Amino acid sequence: xxxxxxxxxxxxxxxxxxxxxxxxxxxxxxxxxxxxxxxxxxxxxxxxxxxxxxxxxxxxxxxxxxxxxxxxx
Amino acid sequence: xxxxxxxxxxxxxxxxxxxxxxxxxxxxxxxxxxxxxxxxxxxxxxxxxxxxxxxxxxxxxxxxxxxxxxxxxxxxxxxxxxxxxxxxxxxxxxxxxxxxxxxxxxxxxxxxxxxxxxxxxxxxxxxxxxxxxxxxxxxxxxxxxxxxxxxxxxxxxxxxxxxxxxxxxxxxxxxxxxxxxxxxxxxxxxxxxxxxxxxxxxxxxxxxxxxxxxxxxxxxxxxxxxxxxxxxxxxxxxxxxxxxxxxxxxxxxxxxxxxxxxxxxxxxxxxxxxxxxxxxxxxxxxxxxxxxxxxxxxxxxxxxxxxxxxxxxxxxxxxxxxxxxxxxxxxxxxxxxxxxxxxxxxxxxxxxxxxxxxxxxxxxxxxxxxxxxxxxxxxxxxxxxxxxxxxxxxxxxxxxxxxxxxxxxxxxxxxxxxxxxxxxxxxxxxxxxxxxxxxxxxxxxxxxxxxxxxxxxxxxxxxxxxxxxxxxxxxxxxxxxxxxxxxxxxxxxxxxxxxxxxxxxxxxxxxxxxxxxxxxxxxxxxxxxxx
Numbered sequence: 364x365x366x367x368x369x370x371x372x373x374x375x376x377x378x379x380x381x382x383x384x385x386x387x388x389x390x391x392x393x394x395x396x397x398x399x400x401x402x403x404x405x406x407x408x409x410x411x412x413x414x415x416x417x418x419x420x421x422x423x424x425x426x427x428x429x430x431x432x433x434x435x436x
Numbered sequence: 437x438x439x440x441x442x443x444x445x446x447x448x449x450x451x452x453x454x455x456x457x458x459x460x461x462x463x464x465x466x467x468x469x470x471x472x473x474x475x476x477x478x479x480x481x482x483x484x485x486x487x488x489x490x491x492x493x494x495x496x497x498x499x500x501x502x503x504x505x506x507x508x509x510x511x512x513x514x515x516x517x518x519x520x521x522x523x524x525x526x527x528x529x530x531x532x533x534x535x536x537x538x539x540x541x542x543x544x545x546x547x548x549x550x551x552x553x554x555x556x557x558x559x560x561x562x563x564x565x566x567x568x569x570x571x572x573x574x575x576x577x578x579x580x581x582x583x584x585x586x587x588x589x590x591x592x593x594x595x596x597x598x599x600x601x602x603x604x605x606x607x608x609x610x611x612x613x614x615x616x617x618x619x620x621x622x623x624x625x626x627x628x629x630x631x632x633x634x635x636x637x638x639x640x641x642x643x644x645x646x647x648x649x650x651x652x653x654x655x656x657x658x659x660x661x662x663x664x665x666x667x668x669x670x671x672x673x674x675x676x677x678x679x680x681x682x683x684x685x686x687x688x689x690x691x692x693x694x695x696x697x698x699x700x701x702x703x704x705x706x707x708x709x710x711x712x713x714x715x716x717x718x719x720x721x722x723x724x725x726x727x728x729x730x731x732x733x734x735x736x737x738x739x740x741x742x743x744x745x746x747x748x749x750x751x752x753x754x755x756x757x758x759x760x761x762x763x764x765x766x767x768x769x770x771x772x773x774x775x776x777x778x779x780x781x782x783x784x785x786x787x788x789x790x791x792x793x794x795x796x797x798x799x800x801x802x803x804x805x806x807x808x809x810x811x812x813x814x815x816x817x818x819x820x821x822x823x824x825x826x827x828x829x830x831x832x833x834x835x836x837x838x839x840x841x842x843x844x845x846x847x848x849x850x851x852x853x854x855x856x857x858x859x860x861x862x863x864x865x866x867x868x869x870x871x872x873x874x875x876x877x878x879x880x881x882x883x884x885x886x887x888x889x890x891x892x893x894x895x896x897x898x899x900x901x902x903x904x905x906x907x908x909x910x911x912x913x914x915x916x917x918x919x920x921x922x923x924x925x926x927x928x929x930x931x932x933x934x935x936x937x938x939x940x941x942x943x944x945x946x947x948x949x950x951x952x953x954x955x956x957x958x959x960x961x962x963x964x965x966x967x
Contacts, residue, residue, distance in 0.1 A: 374869035404868030417559035421526030423596025428514035429938035435512030
């Protein structure tokens with residue numbers, strides 16, 4: 364079972380050589396470090412439990428509040 | 437077809453002669469709506485051109501993800517909603533992906549991705565606390581009608597954000613009912629409450645076969661009966677054989693829960709259908725109207741400005757970036773004019789009587805959207821890239837025979853599977869390893885396509901090199917960077933669409949960024965990435 368917030372499905376895979384040789388396009392500028400933690404096409408595991416406010420509920424609250432002329436608290 | 441040359445008005449555009457020496461930027465809209473345009477010209481406006489260029493961008497520069505800004509966005513809660521101690525707050529994971537460009541003085545086009553699975557239906561509860569699983573599925577030729585568990589009725593309608601009830605004061609509808617989630621891509625990938633979303637490779641332990649799932653776009657919501665209408669057209673199925681096929685042959689699976697799919701938006705001129713003017717070439721007065729476009733190409737609509745400075749919350753502030761401690765508001769202006777459209781623009785962009793029209797010189801269109809909406813007879817379920825249909829308003833007929841516009845439908849919505857992508861989104865689809873279908877509006881009568889592609893490859897290489905050089909020697913100090921630019925005129929509408937929340941809920945302090953080593957930092961608290 365994946366943990367909360369973990370990526371469970373991703374197709375963006377960089378080879379070690381790509382990670383090693385990261386650079387800005389064709390420039391000579393290099394960058395170190397690992398690439399971003401999220402990628403296009405990833406699927407995240409965000410299971411909220413009872414009592415928590417899930418993302419979908421928060422979006423619902425935001426739209427409902429806005430509809431009534433209320434902004435964020 | 438006779439064409440008037442030398443004019444730039446309407447559909448009388450001068451036909452563009454094709455030359456392999458001219459791999460020109462896409463500055464115009466999708467095809468002009470006439471087949472001859474596609475035949476006579478290289479058709480820079482074609483979806484195929486965007487698809488091909490997107491692949492080139494992906495192949496050329498995206499593989500190293502040098503300009504990816506990953507973030508988690510904490511959705512602010514309305515007053516009175518308090519999280520219990522220790523509770524995990526609602527958040528939206530995403531990425532801002534930068535594409536170096538020569539066509540923007542700040543050197544970068546920013547596209548956004550909201551990660552799939554951000555919204556889950558196992559967190560929605562109906563009567564008796566029953567979770568909103570798929571109860572049953574009916575279908576016709578074009579749609580699935582998915583009934584959700586929860587005992588939904590007129591007194592217990594589907595909850596927000598599937599359905600936002602109207603605001604009624606003294607019997608009058610002040611804000612009409614809304615369906616913010618319509619247009620989202622839904623996937624039946626959660627098998628049990630709280631479970632991880634399955635993948636195309638996940639195996640059902642009971643049957644020892646792959647689960648499989650489907651992806652489809654939500655087009656309508658019946659809040660009273662708890663029914664979601666999903667579109668078969670453009671749907672995708674991950675089959676038990678572990679392959680993807682479109683359209684899906686299976687129905688959504690009863691007993692599962694939906695999640696939302698990956699969502700894309702882009703702030704480039706092509707996707708947002710705005711023109712870009714170099715700020716340095718605009719006078720001080722005109723800067724407030726940035727971005728802008730010519731009056732001749734405007735259609736009914738609205739425009740947005742950003743307001744808020746350190747000293748005056750109402751002052752126009754259209755800067756590309758601001759302090760991470762300053763929040764600006766997006767104002768939608770509908771200036772007074774002789775057009776009879778009403779004063780209120782509601783959050784879903786439908787209108788009530790009394791507002792007005794576009795602000796000349798700012799927007800080309802009120803969020804017009806081009807759909808792939810023509811069935812392709814030769815291939816069942818496929819859709820051709822045909823001439824666009826314009827569907828951006830509805831009218832009612834008045835007693836005197838005149839018509840009043842009652843709704844400006846903001847079709848610039850995230851219904852991306854129904855929407856023509858810009859080349860940046862195509863590039864990200866390629867990066868996603870989802871090979872987007874090749875659009876069928878391949879330019880014809882354009883000479884050697886091999887020559888064109890060869891020049892495209894060379895030009896993309898050269899321009900990318902040049903853009904990155906320009907960026908590194910002069911642009912990095914001025915480049916707009918997420919999240920500092922999230923409330924700029926180009927980016928705020930994109931984030932609002934990407935997150936699918938009202939713009940007032942897009943705040944600086946919601947952004948937690950991740951640096952190149954995956955370490956968190958919050959710009960609003962003065963934190964910075966490690967160097």
